[in-house]
Amino acid sequence: MAAIFQGIGAAAALPSAKKFHSQSRRFVSARKGSLFVVRSDGRPSLVLPRGAAAKADASATSTASKPGHELLLFEALREGLEEEMDRDPLVCVMGEDVGHYGGSYKVTKGLAAKYGDLRVLDTPIAENSFTGMGIGAAMTGLRPIIEGMNMGFLLLAFNQISNNCGMLHYTSGGQFKIPVVIRGPGGVGRQLGAEHSQRLESYFQSIPGIQMVACSTPYNAKGLMKAAIRSENPVILFEHVLLYNLKERIPDDEYVLSLEEAEMVRPGEHVTILTYSRMRYHVMQAAKTLVNKGYDPEVIDIRSLKPFDLYTIGNSVKKTHRVLIVEECMRTGGIGASLTAAITENFIDYLDAPIVCLSSQDVPTPYAGTLEEWTVVQPAQIVTAVEQLCQ
Amino acid sequence: MASSFLSSGIIQPLPLRSPDKPQTLFDHLKTTSTFLGSTSKLRSVSLSKPNLPNPHRRSTVVAVSDVLKEKKTKSAASSSQLLITREEGLELYEDMVLGRAFEDMCAQMYYRGKMFGFVHLYNGQEAVSTGFIKLLKKEDCVVSTYRDHVHALSKGVPARAVMSELFGKATGCCRGQGGSMHMFSKEHNVLGGFAFIGEGIPVATGAAFTSKYKREVLKEDCDEVTLAFFGDGTCNNGQFFECLNMASLWKLPIVFVVENNLWAIGMSHLRATSDPEIWKKGPAFGMPGFHVDGMDVLKVREVAKEAIQRARRGEGPTLVECETYRFRGHSLADPDELRDPAEKAHYAARDPLTALKKYIFDNKLASEAELKAIEKKIDEVVEESVEFADASPPPPRSQLLENVFADPKGFGIGPDGSYRCEDPKFTEGTAHV
Numbered sequence: 070m071a072a073i074f075q076g077i078g079a080a081a082a083l084p085s086a087k088k089f090h091s092q093s094r095r096f097v098s099a100r101k102g103s104l105f106v107v108r109s110d111g112r113p114s115l116v117l118p119r120g121a122a123a124k125a126d127a128s129a130t131s132t133a134s135k136p137g138h139e140l141l142l143f144e145a146l147r148e149g150l151e152e153e154m155d156r157d158p159l160v161c162v163m164g165e166d167v168g169h170y171g172g173s174y175k176v177t178k179g180l181a182a183k184y185g186d187l188r189v190l191d192t193p194i195a196e197n198s199f200t201g202m203g204i205g206a207a208m209t210g211l212r213p214i215i216e217g218m219n220m221g222f223l224l225l226a227f228n229q230i231s232n233n234c235g236m237l238h239y240t241s242g243g244q245f246k247i248p249v250v251i252r253g254p255g256g257v258g259r260q261l262g263a264e265h266s267q268r269l270e271s272y273f274q275s276i277p278g279i280q281m282v283a284c285s286t287p288y289n290a291k292g293l294m295k296a297a298i299r300s301e302n303p304v305i306l307f308e309h310v311l312l313y314n315l316k317e318r319i320p321d322d323e324y325v326l327s328l329e330e331a332e333m334v335r336p337g338e339h340v341t342i343l344t345y346s347r348m349r350y351h352v353m354q355a356a357k358t359l360v361n362k363g364y365d366p367e368v369i370d371i372r373s374l375k376p377f378d379l380y381t382i383g384n385s386v387k388k389t390h391r392v393l394i395v396e397e398c399m400r401t402g403g404i405g406a407s408l409t410a411a412i413t414e415n416f417i418d419y420l421d422a423p424i425v426c427l428s429s430q431d432v433p434t435p436y437a438g439t440l441e442e443w444t445v446v447q448p449a450q451i452v453t454a455v456e457q458l459c460q
Numbered sequence: 461m462a463s464s465f466l467s468s469g470i471i472q473p474l475p476l477r478s479p480d481k482p483q484t485l486f487d488h489l490k491t492t493s494t495f496l497g498s499t500s501k502l503r504s505v506s507l508s509k510p511n512l513p514n515p516h517r518r519s520t521v522v523a524v525s526d527v528l529k530e531k532k533t534k535s536a537a538s539s540s541q542l543l544i545t546r547e548e549g550l551e552l553y554e555d556m557v558l559g560r561a562f563e564d565m566c567a568q569m570y571y572r573g574k575m576f577g578f579v580h581l582y583n584g585q586e587a588v589s590t591g592f593i594k595l596l597k598k599e600d601c602v603v604s605t606y607r608d609h610v611h612a613l614s615k616g617v618p619a620r621a622v623m624s625e626l627f628g629k630a631t632g633c634c635r636g637q638g639g640s641m642h643m644f645s646k647e648h649n650v651l652g653g654f655a656f657i658g659e660g661i662p663v664a665t666g667a668a669f670t671s672k673y674k675r676e677v678l679k680e681d682c683d684e685v686t687l688a689f690f691g692d693g694t695c696n697n698g699q700f701f702e703c704l705n706m707a708s709l710w711k712l713p714i715v716f717v718v719e720n721n722l723w724a725i726g727m728s729h730l731r732a733t734s735d736p737e738i739w740k741k742g743p744a745f746g747m748p749g750f751h752v753d754g755m756d757v758l759k760v761r762e763v764a765k766e767a768i769q770r771a772r773r774g775e776g777p778t779l780v781e782c783e784t785y786r787f788r789g790h791s792l793a794d795p796d797e798l799r800d801p802a803e804k805a806h807y808a809a810r811d812p813l814t815a816l817k818k819y820i821f822d823n824k825l826a827s828e829a830e831l832k833a834i835e836k837k838i839d840e841v842v843e844e845s846v847e848f849a850d851a852s853p854p855p856p857r858s859q860l861l862e863n864v865f866a867d868p869k870g871f872g873i874g875p876d877g878s879y880r881c882e883d884p885k886f887t888e889g890t891a892h893v
Contacts, residue, residue, distance in 0.1 A: 158678055188677055193709070198662040198702035205666020208651055209601065211673060228659055237652065239863045241644035242635035245651070246866035280870045301866035329872050329879070376872025376880070383875040415875050 137320045143313040145287035146176045149294035150214065152323065154184060157212065160298055163190040163203055164216030164253075173218045174254055174313050200226035200251070204233045208245040212298060220255030220307065221267040234303045235278035250297040252306035256347055256397055257434055257445050259311070266434035266441075270307055271403040274375050281374040282328055283307040283346040287317040289372060292326030300328060307374070309347045331378035337367035340455055341385040343408060344395040345371045348446060352395050355451035364455060374404050377411055386412060390421040391458050395446055400428040425454050542823055543758045549816070549825045550834065552757055555594055556586040556813050557838045559610035562619055563788075565842045566609065566626060570792045574850075575626045578655075579640045582610040584755075584787035587812035588719050589614045591760025592687055595768055601649045601686040603664035606641035607719075607786075608653045611689055616648040623845035629852035636855045637863065657690060658697035661716070664688035665703045668714035668777075675774075685713040685771040693724030695738045704745040704779065711776035715767045716742075718781040719754065725790040726798045742779030754782030755810040758819065785810075860889035 140148065154160045161184075162177055168191035171178030181189040192199040196217065203213040217223040223230065230251065238246055257266045270281055280302050284290035290308070297304035334349065335356060344352045349370050356366050367385050371377065386392055392412060394405040405426040412424055427446045435441055544552065563581040570579050582589065585607075593602060593614035604611040612622055617633055625632025626640055634644050642653035651667055654660035667686040674682040694700055695718060707714050718738050722729045730736050742749025748770075752763045760782060767778035785807035789796030820826050865871065868881035885891040 195702035198699050201662020202666040202669055205663035206670045209667045209670040211670050232659055238866050240638040240642040242637050243863035244644050244646040278864050302870045378873050379875045380873045380877040
């Protein structure tokens, strides 16, 4: 399913080139306070300009690109992780059951056997402390990837994520960097109960100094994993419990995506639908219905939850003048709430209607299947909202 | 293969993957200690020690100081039994005088309105910082709490950089962005400075993890150790216990140094802790636990030597509880009304600077004039640091956003398509992010 929509995305026009996106850009070594950064790698990394990735995928006649290979999303994450661990011996993984067990969703399967028990570290159940340990290791030169077995468990690590992960680069006056990746499965699954169904992106979004991205396809999962590992900033990578078995054909060539960019899923004219993670699929399902009813929605997977890609989003708003946000966060203080504020602040003149935000109900996710279904946004609600918005 | 360190009477658990030879658990209890750490035996710890001035303080430090006194009286004539050389003595004295003079100056500057916020002074505890940190190499790491000025100074951060930081100037070690509770130095490997107690311990554990990783994964010749300093209050916190477990499990090269000054602001350690003898918590996690007189820099140094060497050899962590005392309140805002004047007097009589001075004189390591010269030199250093801080500029507006991200692309892409950090207003600090 993901591949089809990538193909549709290929029809989007190439945007104007942005300075930081040229492929073999090198930056001058940094003094404190300068804008230039040292790339952590010596090798040129293929940071694709937007749209080009989709183009490569959809282009069947290009002789330059290979046919690619098919895999599931959790395998794509592992592939990205493994490539980075091969490339840089400082990259290591720590978390509960990441080693011998292979990870609760098999993202790290086989890695401990290949890299050893210290590089793929099985930790005791002490989230706050092993997250802090990862931060201390990052400050002293390593590049750890810290896995929360379920994102909800990272609530225990909030002290370290907020105070140390986000802040120490600043409070140390720029002396210590914290290149960690904190990742794990979150979101509402299939009757996992309230505490295993949490969306922490809303809690972490205010922490200064961190970046947050959410993957939704095998293609962007691998690309974002690699980008997050290479980033000098602490990055929280949100995966979704229900998306791990998505299958897609991804390129054989190495690629790294941009952490700050949004992804055009389906260009359109009538309404901008902004979404991320699992809700992308509910949106695309609703889009089918909407297309049959004669609507032309533009669907953007924002991918970068913090910071927002106001360029892609803004261009879309300027074209369609109507915005619908579909997210899995709670209504109160969620990503949608922040996004609504950001769009209103920046693009109020381009809006023909108030921004509509569809979020999950402010309810602890119930166990019963029927109740659980009603807490998250369903495609029918999205169709109704677009119809109302476009009146 | 018990070293003399292990034979000091502290319970040593069976190794997790035991070697072929069976070990009896309590062998070491039969050996005598040549060691100046605590001589408590796990089974025979008696909880009431009537011969201490503070009857509430449950400590076995009396036994240790007796041993040391004996050694001292014998050693007056023979230098081979001296604990330190002349050079070491002068180095230790200078470091402790620096710590004391600096903190006294901080108090003055605070009351004159040159520094603000929460300032926690280290007066009285200098023996712990000097005793441990002066044994470290530059590559070794130190992690502390909010009472961190003297740890930074002992590790080598210049006094002017620390004073400047306290004044909030751009020339401070953290560019004025950290303040009293967040002293960092990449050059000297001071990893903070943390405001919440306990949150530095995992960071220290991580630094020790890096050391082990370098040795075992990257195959480098690395024997760097990390020292984590924290107080008695922290020892009731989850992160303390979680890190004791992990450090022991993976034999990380770290020493956990408890600066037990009996008080967590106004909460007495005895009112907060079910079993106040913190050193006992080490063996529960599989590492040696030591109790030492933290008012005596030489005793601290002896224990520290062994603990640090143990870590360097790859044998794992140690927990060292230093009985110490802060002569001032918790912070400069603390009226310090709860502590008994008799308790304060008892510890004032054990001032670590006076004790070291006496040792130096008794053993003819240096003259009064030489020590006075050191004190004068330090006074000048501290005065100069204040002048430097006074003369330094405060941070300009342009500094506001610079260090939020190591890679400023993290501020994202603005509506015009360029990265926010490319906005000229970004350097002025007036950009809207």
